[in-house]
Amino acid sequence: MAWYAHFIKEMKEKIEAIVTEALEAIGVEAGVVHIERPADSSHGDYSTNTALVYGKKTGVSPRELAGKLVEKILESADSRLGRGLNLEIEKIEVAGAGFINFFLTSSALESALEKGPSFLKSGEKVNIEFISTNPTGELHIGHGRSAFFGDALARVLALAGKDVTREFYINDSRESNQIRELGKTALGKGEQYKTPELEEKMRAIDFTGMDEETAGVKLAHAVQESNRKFIEKGLGAHFDVWFSEDKELRASGENGKMLERLKSQNLTYEKEGALWLKTSEYGDAEDPVLVRSNGVPTYLVADIAYHQNKFDRGFKTVIDVWGADHHGHVKRMQAVGRMLGWPKTQNDADQPVVFIAQLVSLKEDGVSKKMSKRAGNVILLRDLVEEFGIDVVRWFFSDRALNTQMTFDMAIAREQSEKNPVFYTQYAHARLASIAEKCKGLKEGKETNFADLIKIPSARALASKITEFPEVVAEISRDYNVHALAGYATSLAIEANAFYRDVRVADGGTFNSSALALAIRAKETIAETLSLLGISAPERM
C-alpha cells in the first residue's frame, strides 16, 4: 500500500490534520476540513477552502483567517510534525478568496512516482449485479450503459481492495410471462420476441412434446448462451456468477421458503384472491401483489428471495444496476429490505444500493424516436461493437454520468468515432511507449535530476496528475462516479502531450533519465486508467 498510503493516508490526511490543528490553535472548534486536488496546477498539489468555511464563524475575513492559519501551520510545523513537513511541503500560500494551497517538494513527488500505486485490501464483500437482460433477445444499446458502468465499477472496487463478485441474474423462471410467451413462439403459437436470430435458434431445437413453459425455458437458455458469449467475448465483461432464477430460486424451493417466511411474519394479506405484501408500512407507495389469484407467484417473490440469498452469502454491500424503466422498484426493494432487516451500507444507506441508468433514445434525421423492437428501430450492441470497435463503444458509454439522458444518433456516432477522445488518450500512450522504446538503445545523458525536470511547469503538472491516480480510484469507490475515469484519462493525456511538447526525453544519442522515468510512469498510469474502463492501451496505433 505504499503509494496509496503515502498520498492518502499520509499526505492528504497529514494536511487535513495540520489544518485542523491550526484551526484549534486559533480557538476555532474544527469540524470537517476539505482537502482537494485543485484543477489548476498553479493552485498547488493540494488545496483547502477551510478559511472560507470558517471565516464567518470566527468573524474574520477568509483571507485574514487563511493568513493566520498558514502562520500557525508554519509555527507548529517543526515542533509537531518534525522535519517531515519541510521535506514534503515546499510552499504554502493563501490565494483567491482565501484558499490555502500546498505545494509538494520535488522529493515528495519523486518518491511518490517511484513507489507507484498500491491499495489497502479491505476484503469487504461486495456483490454487483448488472445487465441481467431477459433471455428473450439480444442486447441492444440500452444495455450498454449498465453493462459498461457495472463492469468498470467492479474493476474500480476490486482495485480499491474490495472482494467483488460480479453477478448476472437470468430471468428464466418457467413461471414468468416472458418465458411462457417465448414458449408460445417456440411452439408456433405466438410471435413475441421473434427475430431472424431467434428463429435460427428455434430451428436447432426439437420442441416436440414440450409444453409452453418447458419450450420457453429451453429456448431462453439458447438465447442466454449466445448472450453470455457476446458479453464475455464481444464486450469483455466477466461475470463470476450466472444466477439462474429457475434453478436456484424456483426449483430449489427458495422462493417457497421466502413466501412462507413473509406469511409467518405477518407481512402479507389476502385480497381479491391474491396475496399482497405490506410494503406500504415500510415506506413504499402501495402494496404489490406477491401471488396472483391464479396461484402463480409474481417476479417479486423471486426478487426478494434473490436479494436475501445475496445477503445470506455474506455480502456486506449489494449493488444493482437497473434501467430507468425499473426505477419504480427501487423504493419497493428498499422497503422490503427494511421489512426483512437487511443491513444498511457503511454510510447508513438503504440496501440494495441501486444505480439507475437513464434510457437511451434514438435520433434519426434530427427526429427523436422511441427505440422499439416492434417498429424495428433497435440498435444492437453487437452491431455497434462490430462497426466501431469495443474501445470506442466503451468510451462512448463511459465518459458520461449514468443519469445523463443520452440520445443516440448513428450518424453522429460515425462522425465521432473517428475523432473520439479515446484515440487522443490512446495516442498519448502510444507516443510515450515509442519514446521509451527509443531510449532503450541510448545512453544516459548528464544533468537529469528530477528536481530540475519539474522546474518545467508541464513536467511538474504531469507528475502531480499521475499521483492523483489512487485518489481518483478511492473517490470512485466512494461516490461511484465511474465516468470520472474517462475525464482523468483525458487529463493525463493532455498533460502528457504538454510534457512531450516541452521536454525532450531522447536527444541526440542520449536520454534524460528522470524525464524517461516520468514518461514511463505516465504511460503506465494512462494504461491502468484505460484498463479500468476495459479499454486497451496500444503500444502503437
Added chain:
RNA sequence: GCCCUCAUAGCUCAACGGAUAGAGUACCGGUCUUCGGAACCGAGGAUGGGGGUUCGAUUCCCUCUGAGGGCACCA
C-alpha cells in the same frame, strides 16, 4: 393526476457549495524537415425562465417551462 431523472458552448459531455464554469468536436487564425502532426498554440462561443438559502449556487430549496421514464395479478 402522482412519483423518479434530466436541461450547461452550434454539437457530445465535465465541474465534493468555491478560485477566470472545463474538455472534445465544429468554425477561424497560427506552429510544421516531428524523441510519432491521430499533435501543439491562439480566438470566438454556455449555466432554460423566475424566486429563495448562502460570504459564495451549474450544484441545495420552491415554482414555471420543456424532455425521458415509471405508476400491472409484466419482469
